[in-house]
Amino acid sequence: MKTALIIGGGFSGCAAAHQLELLGGWQVTLVEAGKALGAGVRTMKYGGHPHTFGPRHFLTPWEHVYEYLHSLVPLRRCADHEFLTYVEQDQNFYSYPIHRDDIPLMPDREQIERELEQVRGAEAAKNFEEFWIYSIGESLYKKFVDGYSKKMWMIESNREIDDFTWSPKGVTLKEGPRACWDTAISAYPEAANGYDDYFDIATKNAQVFLSTRISQYDIPGKTVVLNGERQSFDIIINTISPDILFDYCHGELPYVGRDFHRIVLPVEFALPPSVYFCYYAGPEKFTRIVEYKKFTHHKAPTTLISLEVPSKNNKLYPMPFEAEKAVAKKYFDEMPDGVFSIGRAGSYLYNVDIDDTIDHAMRVAEALRS
Ligand SMILES: Cc1cc2nc3c(=O)[nH]c(=O)nc-3n(C[C@H](O)[C@H](O)[C@H](O)COP(=O)(O)OP(=O)(O)OC[C@H]3O[C@@H](n4cnc5c(N)ncnc54)[C@H](O)[C@@H]3O)c2cc1C
Incomplete structure (x- = not known):
C-alpha cells in the first residue's frame, strides 16, 4: 500500500x-x-433549523461532478431561483446579476442608458473597478458593485483588486430569464443533515x-x-x-473572513418563493442574508435567516x-x-x-x- x-x-x-x-x-x-x-x-442547527455556514448550495456546470455527489448524497434540484440585491439609494430590490429589464425601474434610468451606450468594453481594464465601469458604466457600478465589493473584501478601493477574472458571475448585464443559474445545475442535499x-x-x-x-x-x-x-x-x-x-x-x-449571525423569525417564510438569498450592496454591515429553508425544505412555522458580516476573525476568502x-x-x-x-x-x-x-x-x- x-x-x-x-x-x-x-x-x-x-x-x-x-x-x-x-x-x-x-x-x-x-x-x-x-x-x-x-x-x-x-450542517448545524439553530432554532431547530438545519443550516450550513452561508448558503453552500451545490452549483455546477459539470454533469459528471453532479452525478458523483448525487450518487453518494442524493441531491434535490433547486427550482429556478433569483438572487436579489437591495440598493438603498433606490430603496429597491433588483435582480442580480444586474438585469436589463430592471433598468426602467431605476430613478436614474436615463443616465444609465446614456452610459450603457458609451461603454467601451472591459478588454482594457486593469482592475476590478475599471472592469465594471467599462462594462456597465459608472451609475450601475456605484449602485450594485462599488460598495458591495469594498465591504466584501474590507478594502478602501476596488482598484486594489487586480485579479478579477472571476468577477462577472458569468455576465455583467443579464437579459432573458431572471433565474440566476440557468446555465448550471443548482441543487442541495435532500437529507436533513445536508x-x-x-x-x-x-x-x-x-x-x-x-x-x-x-x-x-x-x-x-x-x-x-x-x-x-x-x-x-x-x-x-x-x-x-x-x-x-x-x-x-x-x-x-x-484572507478575509465572515462573522455569522443567525436569526429565527416568527414567520413561515421571510423571502419571496424564488429568492433563496439576497445581497446588500450599500452601507449595511452584512453582505447577504440567506433563508435556509429554501435549500433544506425544513418544515416549521418559523424561518431561519443568517447575516454574513465581513471580518478578520477567520480566513475564508483568499x-x-x-x-x-x-x-x-x-x-x-x-x-x-x-x-x-x-x-x-x-x-x-x-x-x-x-x-x-x-x-x-x-x-x-x-x-x-x-
Ligand atoms: C460563507 C461561504 C459560503 C459559501 N457558499 C457556497 C455555495 O453556496 N456554494 C458553493 O459551491 N460554494 C460555497 N462556498 C465555497 C465552498 O464552500 C468552499 O470553497 C469549500 O467548502 C472549500 O472546501 P476546502 O476543503 O477547500 O476548504 P475548507 O472548507 O476551508 O476546509 C479546510 C479544512 O482544513 C482545516 N484546517 C485549517 N487549518 C488546518 C491545520 N493547520 N491543520 C489541519 N487542518 C486544518 C479546517 O478546519 C477545514 O476543515 C462558500 C464559502 C463560504 C466561506
Whole structure:
C-alpha cells in the first residue's frame, strides 16, 4: 500500500480521501484541526433549523461532478431561483446579476442608458473597478458593485483588486430569464443533515485525526511530525493555506473572513418563493442574508435567516490580488512531485466552490492514475 497524507478535512480533503479510496491501493491519513469534518459545509442547527455556514448550495456546470455527489448524497434540484440585491439609494430590490429589464425601474434610468451606450468594453481594464465601469458604466457600478465589493473584501478601493477574472458571475448585464443559474445545475442535499453523510462515506477507510494539527512540516521531504511522531508519506494532498506548510517563509497570505449571525423569525417564510438569498450592496454591515429553508425544505412555522458580516476573525476568502497570488506561487513552486495543493485555501483562489473541490480531487486521482 502507498501512503497519503491529507491536510485538512473540509470538502476538498474529504473528496481527495474518497478519490484515493476509489483508486485503490492507498493508505490514507487525514488530519483536521476542527472537531468535525466538512468545515463550513457541515450542517448545524439553530432554532431547530438545519443550516450550513452561508448558503453552500451545490452549483455546477459539470454533469459528471453532479452525478458523483448525487450518487453518494442524493441531491434535490433547486427550482429556478433569483438572487436579489437591495440598493438603498433606490430603496429597491433588483435582480442580480444586474438585469436589463430592471433598468426602467431605476430613478436614474436615463443616465444609465446614456452610459450603457458609451461603454467601451472591459478588454482594457486593469482592475476590478475599471472592469465594471467599462462594462456597465459608472451609475450601475456605484449602485450594485462599488460598495458591495469594498465591504466584501474590507478594502478602501476596488482598484486594489487586480485579479478579477472571476468577477462577472458569468455576465455583467443579464437579459432573458431572471433565474440566476440557468446555465448550471443548482441543487442541495435532500437529507436533513445536508452533506454530512458525504464526509463519513468519503473518509470511511481513512485514518482520521480530528482536533489535530501537524507540529512540523518538511514538505520537500514529504515528512511531518504528527502526534509527536515523524512520519513520511508517498504523497501529500494539502487543502490548507500553503504558507502554513513552509512556516510563512515568504510571508503570510492574507484572507478575509465572515462573522455569522443567525436569526429565527416568527414567520413561515421571510423571502419571496424564488429568492433563496439576497445581497446588500450599500452601507449595511452584512453582505447577504440567506433563508435556509429554501435549500433544506425544513418544515416549521418559523424561518431561519443568517447575516454574513465581513471580518478578520477567520480566513475564508483568499484575496484577489496578483501580488499575493505571486507569493502563493512561491510556496507552490517549493512543493515537489507528489505534493498536491487543492481546494480554496490550498489553491489560494477565491473562486473555488464545492464542485471545484471535487474536480480538484478528481484531477489528483487522474494524475496518480497516469
Ligand atoms: C460563507 C461561504 C459560503 C459559501 N457558499 C457556497 C455555495 O453556496 N456554494 C458553493 O459551491 N460554494 C460555497 N462556498 C465555497 C465552498 O464552500 C468552499 O470553497 C469549500 O467548502 C472549500 O472546501 P476546502 O476543503 O477547500 O476548504 P475548507 O472548507 O476551508 O476546509 C479546510 C479544512 O482544513 C482545516 N484546517 C485549517 N487549518 C488546518 C491545520 N493547520 N491543520 C489541519 N487542518 C486544518 C479546517 O478546519 C477545514 O476543515 C462558500 C464559502 C463560504 C466561506
